[in-house]
Amino acid sequence: xRRIDELLTNYSNDHQNPANQRMHLVCVPLIVWSVTxxxxxxxxxESLLKPGFWxxxxxxxxxxxxxxxxxPLALGSLAGFLVFGFINYALAARFGIDGxxxxxxxxxxxxxxxxxxxxxxxxxxxxFFTDLVYLMVGPLWTLxxxxxxTGIAI
Numbered sequence: 017x018r019r020i021d022e023l024l025t026n027y028s029n030d031h032q033n034p035a036n037q038r039m040h041l042v043c044v045p046l047i048v049w050s051v052t053x054x055x056x057x058x059x060x061x062e063s064l065l066k067p068g069f070w071x072x073x074x075x076x077x078x079x080x081x082x083x084x085x086x087x088p089l090a091l092g093s094l095a096g097f098l099v100f101g102f103i104n105y106a107l108a109a110r111f112g113i114d115g116x117x118x119x120x121x122x123x124x125x126x127x128x129x130x131x132x133x134x135x136x137x138x139x140x141x142x143x144f145f146t147d148l149v150y151l152m153v154g155p156l157w158t159l160x161x162x163x164x165x166t167g168i169a170i
Contacts, residue, residue, distance in 0.1 A: 020085040020156070020170065027150055027157045030143045037161075039134030044158045046127040049100050053120035056104040057113050071101065081152060086170050092159045 031037050058070040075097045082090035108116045135142050143150035160170050 018086075020089070023085070023149070023153045024157055024160055024170075027143050027153050030140050031138065031157070033134070033138040036134035036138040039130050039137075040154070041158055041161065043127040043130040043134070044154045045096070046123050047131070048096070048155050049103065050120040050124035050127065052097065052100045053104050053107070053116055054124070056101075056108065057117040057120070059113075071104065078152065082156065085156070088163065088168060088170050089156050089159055092163065092168075093155065096155075096159070 031040060052071055052075065055071040055074050079090055079094055079097065082093050104116065107119060111119065131142065143153070162168075163170055
């Protein structure tokens with residue numbers, strides 16, 4: 017069995033309740049976006065780079081890990097990362113870096129509350145309590161659900 021199949025199967029085993037699955041399909045992308053937005057807000061010396069450097073740096077290494085696991089899922093995550101970058105850029109332009117950071121923190125907290133509510137419904141602990149790698153697998157699991165609905169192989 018491929019590593020990605022094993023990870024997705026294990027993650028799915030902790031997410032059988034349909035209400036918890038729906039909660040994750042909403043909250044996981046919100047958490048990923050909020051993390052990208054917080055990375056966007058990390059200050060960088062203006063003479064070196066522009067805002068968003070840490071966003072690009074971290075997402076590159078995340079994407080490389082995803083590429084190793086599944087090229088189709090990595091390509092889908094890249095598209096999502098690009099969309100998140102445009103959203104971050106637009107929100108930072110509209111509200112400033114401090115505004116973007118406040119929005120991201122708020123979304124992060126609310127989305128994690130949603131995740132824990134979903135796991136309360138599920139009656140199981142979140143997967144990352146077993147292994148932190150599942151923090152990286154959650155977004156791929158969400159994307160794999162979309163792929164299955166559209167007939168894209170992972």
